Amino acid sequence: MPNSDRPLSGLDGTRDPFRRRSPCRPGRAVLLIAALMSLVVPRAPAWAAVPGGVWLIDGKAAVQIFDCGGLLCGRILWLQTPRDPQGQLNRDKNNPDPALRQRRLCGLTVLWGLRSTGPDRWGGGWFYNPDDGKTYNVSAELRSADLIVARIYSRVRLFGETKTLLRVPHGTSEGWC
Numbered sequence: 001m002p003n004s005d006r007p008l009s010g011l012d013g014t015r016d017p018f019r020r021r022s023p024c025r026p027g028r029a030v031l032l033i034a035a036l037m038s039l040v041v042p043r044a045p046a047w048a049a050v051p052g053g054v055w056l057i058d059g060k061a062a063v064q065i066f067d068c069g070g071l072l073c074g075r076i077l078w079l080q081t082p083r084d085p086q087g088q089l090n091r092d093k094n095n096p097d098p099a100l101r102q103r104r105l106c107g108l109t110v111l112w113g114l115r116s117t118g119p120d121r122w123g124g125g126w127f128y129n130p131d132d133g134k135t136y137n138v139s140a141e142l143r144s145a146d147l148i149v150a151r152i153y154s155r156v157r158l159f160g161e162t163k164t165l166l167r168v169p170h171g172t173s174e175g176w177c
Helices: 028-040
Strands: 053-057 061-068 071-079 109-118 121-129 134-144 147-153 161-168
Touching: 053 071, 061 109, 071 121, 109 134, 121 147
Parallel strands: none
Antiparallel strands: 053 061, 053 161, 061 071, 071 109, 109 121, 121 134, 134 147, 147 161
């Protein structure tokens, strides 16, 4: 607390040499230097390593995630039900393009174009859902070595759906491509 009987400045207009600034408030010069340094110091790009491997989605499908030209992509590698009731391998029967309805789901790229947006985060990508034949926006975050949380949405992220992907070993059981 300043001593009220000391003047703020001397008779000649100079600052009173006995008056001190509060040690709790940094000076304007320090703030100005800090602000300028934040503009001058280059920031390193936040590149996230590709969480390669096989990831299980909802216990219905497993997707192999891989690097595709510096972006994150994924293709179906396992299906809980790989065949239709007639015993034929499942096809992309809900695709809006009739010419693509005969392609096999096994091996189909359903995730593409995800760009790194920070450490262990990706965004701006696309997810094709063979269940309804629609393509959605997708973003993803690696939460641990064995867990990815993805947000799948159409236009507005808030109204999307969150999916948890768990890392699984590539197996030889029924359903593997």
